[in-house]
Amino acid sequence: MRAAHTVQQVRDAEADLMRGLPEGALMQRAATGLATAIADLLGATYGARVLLLVGGGDNGGDALWAGAVLARRGASVEAVLLSEHAHAEGLAALRARGGRVVTATESSRPDVVVDGVVGIGGRPGLRPEAVEALAQHPGVPVVAVDVPSGVDVDSGRVDGDHVRADLTVTFGTHKVAHLVDPAAEAAGVVHLVDLGLDLPDAAVTALQATDVAALLPRPGGVDHKYTRGVVGVRAGSDAYPGAAVLCTAGAATGLAGMVRYAGAAADAVRAAHPEVVVGGGRVQAWVVGSGGDADAEQALADALADGVPTVVDADALQHVRTHGGELVLTPHAGELARMLDLERAEVEADGLAVARRAAATYGATVLLKGRHTLVARPDGAVRVTTSGVPWLAVAGAGDVLAGIIGSLLAGGLDPFDAASVGSWLHGAAATLVSDGGPLRAGAVADAVPTTVRRLLL
Template sequence: MRAAERELMARLPEGALMQRAAAGLAAACAELMGRVYGRRVVLLVGSGDNGGDALYAGARLARRGAGVTAVLLSPERTHPGGLAALRRAGGRALATRQKEDAAAVERAIRSADLVVDGIVGIGGKGGLRPDAAPLAELAEASRAAVVAVDLPSGVEADTGEVRGAAIRADLTVTFGTHKPGLLIDPAREYAGSVRLVDIGLSLPDEAEAEALQHADVAALLPVPGAESDKYRRGVVGIAAGSSRYPGAAVLAVAGALRGGAGAVRYVGPAGDAVIARFPETLVSDQGPKRAGRVQAWVVGPGAGDDAQSVAEVLAQDVPVLVDADGLRLADRDLVRARKAPTLMTPHAGEAAALLGVSRGSVEAARLHSVRELAERYGATVLLKGSTTLVASPGGGPVRVNATGTSWLATAGSGDVLSGLAGSLLAAGLSALDAGSVAAYLHGLAGRFAADGAPMGAHDVSESIRSAWRDVMS
């Protein structure tokens, strides 16, 4: 972003780029408020360009009749042009370092209709400074809507980490491109809704993160042709379930049947339960080695301590998805030695066990954790969570998926995801594409199934077809 901004600023009149950003920011603020005239707006202004953007946007709102107050954290380093523009438009300024202004600052924030966060830019690290943290608390406690400039102050743009106090925004107006911290938790939950404003930057093709959209997923979904049969469409093997967890097998098969493969072979002790629910399933009790030909395997959901099945599946030269108990039982050296693609699908607790760290460490640094796992195991890793991350070994952009809903935090939901992703592997998608497309469809299916109310994993599997149709429409 900095390089792109420098290149563009060299070709534009001085201040033109900031004016573009301020125009987009002011328009978003006006739209959020609905009416500008008579509204009370407070700008939290730091020393960087985000503070300048906020001041120029505040000047635009003041000219439309808003009462605008700028709270200056570093008065001596405040953007001079922006501050002058605000004052010419009738706005006022208060300084946090002046005792006589402290009470006025608090009153202004508590009575505001809108608070604009322009404290820290994309270079901020380690949370808000002590002088800024109380302002974040006041803004959160007030009745005002909070708009962040580019990203919420206190979150880390490159990683999505939050290492201290941070602004919680209702809306983030970001410029040029999305930053990883706007897509990846825990920072994502601080961003609220995100609105992208094009300010004319020429960005490089390389990206730290990618977020698929409907059109991307539609282009990847397998669609049978006139000459297709069940074997050409792909056969997925499911080695899952146990006497204690037969439902995991049923749910994994349910996800697989709706994932585009032509047939599903089930291997394990829950064959009767699977056949009773899905009579089209090909069932075997002879173990993965004797199950018949498949184009991909799913191993681990509800498998208990069946280490033999995990080892047999990993020894086969086809793509393999490893989930749940399979993650605990899989030998890392065996995974690294595989030639065919491997897709691992841990949640934060399972990822923590594999990395030898606490769950909190994984949740606080999700981007680092998924990349570290991918490198350690030489496998593609899908890290489940409120935003699902999919990383390939050897680097490259991390896929970020945010289509899900908190209602997906329900028993068996991950088993459905595993079956769905395994079916896409069998249909010929790469591990990266299979994982990210499955997460996208699974998230949409969860939204359709829940519709604002509790639901179960079987409801998610039933809604995959609706999600598929929605993507393809």
């Protein structure tokens, strides 16, 4: 499990660790890890040109000490000091190894820019002199120290100017801004340097492949189709029969023992999925709403009457009220905005807070779709999905996702686990089938069995 801790949690853990270490030892660990990551990015250190943008905190100190390490290895290192309070020991070390202090306009065109402007304690946004220094060398790779300067570390928000890094080297643990968009998009690739911190549980986490493998329901030797779970699908309509086909495709990936379909697109479902049973019967979970059009309100009422866990998607979302049952709501930003009477831009700017608000308001697990999908529980716990590729932004992908989550609910997972495991599998299957290029939503469903098989090897 990848955990994302808050600034205060990190500071408390660092303070505890430093009590047993010589002064400056923790910064040396961080700087050495940072220098190693920069060297790996450069490929060859000797003769490389490195530009440090240095603020006044420990973040700037990490950059200066890392610069000293790189200078010792033969790099040409220049530092632009953006504060009168640059870390004195780090600056002395850099100068002792041949590094130079320059102004932004004097700096040579570097091979890499190191963003040591603002650390995890900084406020969102950048001062004009930092913006100007960053603008001097467009197109040069940027390595952020701990977090991209200017983002809100604990929320993932970005307000005003901020660094857009190609690589972020962070220390001790991931922070919320590394996982939650839009800040996570600004972080680029994130590399973690272990500092040996003793950290508490984190409220924001991201499942990894081993976590998903451990959570997946697996059939035993005496199981049959009914004991493995039956998932019912109330999706599609006369206007949108394809949604029913795609939703049942997601449900019929083998994660549950059986799929029942009840809706207006029965002929299309029979033709595409002969293994799906059309008609009534008992189920352990429902999936409702994908392409439901005018049928969605009644479909939701019928599903909720059964009192089983239910995935509510697309057209059914507008009919959800606070329910308190085992619901998984799967809106995109526009749908969630309507559910909370917000503007879409507000949801996209502050997804973590809005997803938590929605989960608390509706008493349900809320899956907010996006580049990094958020799965929020009413108690505030959030899982972030980091699997997937941009090609997954295609019509019908959400219908498949709803079906996958429904099959996991029917298989016995609770709503939070079903939504987060289903989202991870959906992204991983898309990555597999995309292979770097375009994909179809139905192909994502087809790739789920292979994705699961590889997880369980």
